[in-house]
Amino acid sequence: MTRSFFRALVVVLALSGSNRCFGQAAENLPTDYLSKEFHAGRRQALRDLMPANSVTVIFSYPEQVFSNDVNYVYHPNPDLYYFSGYKEPNSVLLVFKDTQADGDSSYNEVLFVRHRDAGREQWTGRRLGVEGAKSQLGFKRAYNSEDFAKFSVDFKKFANVYYDALPEDVTGDGSTGELKKLIAAFKTKAGILDLDRQAVSDMNLIANRTTPQNLARMVTYIKARYNNDLSKASPLVQELLASPDSVTLVAVKAKIGNTLGGNIGFNTFTSKLRGVKTPEEIAVLKKAVEISSLAHLEVMKSVKPTMSEREVEGIMTYVHKRYGAEDEGYPPIVGAGANGCILHYEENSATKLNNQLLLMDVGAEYHGYSADVTRTVPATGKFTEEQKAIYQLVYDAQEEIFKLCKAGVPYASLEQKSAEVLAAGLIKLGIIKNASEVRKYYPHGCSHHLGLDVHDKGGRGNLEENWVITVEPGIYIPAGSPCDKKWWNIGVRIEDDVQIGKDKGTILSIDAPRKWQDVEKAATEKSIFEAAKFPELK
Numbered sequence: 001m002t003r004s005f006f007r008a009l010v011v012v013l014a015l016s017g018s019n020r021c022f023g024q025a026a027e028n029l030p031t032d033y034l035s036k037e038f039h040a041g042r043r044q045a046l047r048d049l050m051p052a053n054s055v056t057v058i059f060s061y062p063e064q065v066f067s068n069d070v071n072y073v074y075h076p077n078p079d080l081y082y083f084s085g086y087k088e089p090n091s092v093l094l095v096f097k098d099t100q101a102d103g104d105s106s107y108n109e110v111l112f113v114r115h116r117d118a119g120r121e122q123w124t125g126r127r128l129g130v131e132g133a134k135s136q137l138g139f140k141r142a143y144n145s146e147d148f149a150k151f152s153v154d155f156k157k158f159a160n161v162y163y164d165a166l167p168e169d170v171t172g173d174g175s176t177g178e179l180k181k182l183i184a185a186f187k188t189k190a191g192i193l194d195l196d197r198q199a200v201s202d203m204n205l206i207a208n209r210t211t212p213q214n215l216a217r218m219v220t221y222i223k224a225r226y227n228n229d230l231s232k233a234s235p236l237v238q239e240l241l242a243s244p245d246s247v248t249l250v251a252v253k254a255k256i257g258n259t260l261g262g263n264i265g266f267n268t269f270t271s272k273l274r275g276v277k278t279p280e281e282i283a284v285l286k287k288a289v290e291i292s293s294l295a296h297l298e299v300m301k302s303v304k305p306t307m308s309e310r311e312v313e314g315i316m317t318y319v320h321k322r323y324g325a326e327d328e329g330y331p332p333i334v335g336a337g338a339n340g341c342i343l344h345y346e347e348n349s350a351t352k353l354n355n356q357l358l359l360m361d362v363g364a365e366y367h368g369y370s371a372d373v374t375r376t377v378p379a380t381g382k383f384t385e386e387q388k389a390i391y392q393l394v395y396d397a398q399e400e401i402f403k404l405c406k407a408g409v410p411y412a413s414l415e416q417k418s419a420e421v422l423a424a425g426l427i428k429l430g431i432i433k434n435a436s437e438v439r440k441y442y443p444h445g446c447s448h449h450l451g452l453d454v455h456d457k458g459g460r461g462n463l464e465e466n467w468v469i470t471v472e473p474g475i476y477i478p479a480g481s482p483c484d485k486k487w488w489n490i491g492v493r494i495e496d497d498v499q500i501g502k503d504k505g506t507i508l509s510i511d512a513p514r515k516w517q518d519v520e521k522a523a524t525e526k527s528i529f530e531a532a533k534f535p536e537l538k
Helices: 003-015 036-049 078-084 118-124 129-135 179-190 197-209 215-225 235-242 246-259 261-275 279-302 309-322 337-341 385-402 411-428 435-440 516-523
Strands: 054-059 065-067 092-102 105-113 142-144 160-163 333-336 357-361 364-366 374-378 468-471 474-477 490-493 496-499
Touching: 036 078, 036 092, 036 261, 054 078, 054 179, 078 092, 078 261, 105 129, 129 142, 160 261, 197 215, 197 235, 197 246, 197 261, 215 235, 235 246, 246 261, 279 309, 279 364, 279 374, 279 496, 279 516, 309 333, 309 357, 333 337, 337 357, 337 474, 337 490, 357 490, 374 385, 374 490, 374 516, 385 411, 385 468, 385 474, 385 490, 385 516, 411 435
Parallel strands: 054 160, 105 142
Antiparallel strands: 054 092, 092 105, 333 357, 357 374, 468 496, 474 490
8 A cells, every 4th residue: 555545535535524433433342441530530640740821731752663664553641541541542631730711711621632524534544533522532622733833822931841851853744633743732832942852751760760879870871872972971971970969950850840840750650650550550451461471481381492582572562452462562572592681682583482482571561551471481391400590590589579569769779679589589699699680680770660661650669559660580691601501591580560568569460371391281281273274485
């Protein structure tokens, strides 16, 4: 299908006066989506955090080209979805702290959406439109997005205008309501300065996620983003990297606040709200995690040395779809042997697992919420003594971290405990000589928030009730490491999703076996895929 043909057809359909309504809600859909009352409640919670005389502005994400005239499946901006329930591109939400007067009426929120277009909807799917935004999402004020430019709102009169980093990689097809024009109109209305998105991302990382405890790791991470060519970083980032201590961190954070006040405030509010999950969110997350756990269990039952990494990924994907998950929350990581030592290995191209460990970091996305589950299994169904030793060490670290997963415990203590246990174990095995070497084989963090993003927004202080976080220690020993060769190409990560409680955490991913004995037992059970017979390719 060519883009020019598509446009010509749209014109023909429009001229023919087609009145077919492609926006009507389809029947036979899931019934457990988040309700419009949930989204309205989140907007009110946002208002409760905002100071007087302020407005929050949330844009949709841009569409992205997959190949020539075909786009990637659209993924909505999680913040826009969280506060509105709207999942389409070319849109913007305004949430006002105070009621705005408009003649004889008033309002405190407005949603601008893609306009209805019968011709386009026949080709690319139903659109909610203005009436749908009102009837299905509960907005009293909703307009077509091309009306935003002339909408009577003076952003410059507000004491605070809160917004996320504005997307730069925005393309358009000439439609009058496209995202590029929405953003341009906002910049004009609010007098927003053009800032490099990478600089904004770095400054948000420093302002919202960097603490004295993780400063060294964050500095290493930021440097890696620039391949150590720090001349490309913003001046404030360079200032911190030149003197990475707690005093400089405080000073730089203050300067970032002055530079990106509206942006920092936006991330502060959204992190606070999205970090603590509501009962409705917990229900959806539990389903995503359960689906993911059952997929991991099915692989344990079916795995064989002759299988390929791609085949394992296919089993995972099938189980996800079988239970109604729309997608995976991130590209599946399925790595055997040396591939399992690559943290974000995504090629999944090895044709045989052979007699190696298989590391699977795969999580389902259900109604926008992502699970994040990792299991490491022996392709033969039996761990070797070396594989078992590393696996048990990672398991022991996880068990110690679980004890800390309760409200009031400092978030940083989880990381400290994981490094402490793994370092002691590696020393005992003779792989390292002192604890300072642990990061050689454990290069990532042990936890992150989970929700609408797989690395979700949330706080970094003390753990709070109904946070949902991962617990994922790991050990990766690539070939050539300065240790006995018997450990080479062993990569183990065990990752579980935990709901923080008042007195203890609840492991949501319990349906995927964790103990090495239970993993081996699962390998003896019959898989539903055993009876599947596929013809050979010619």
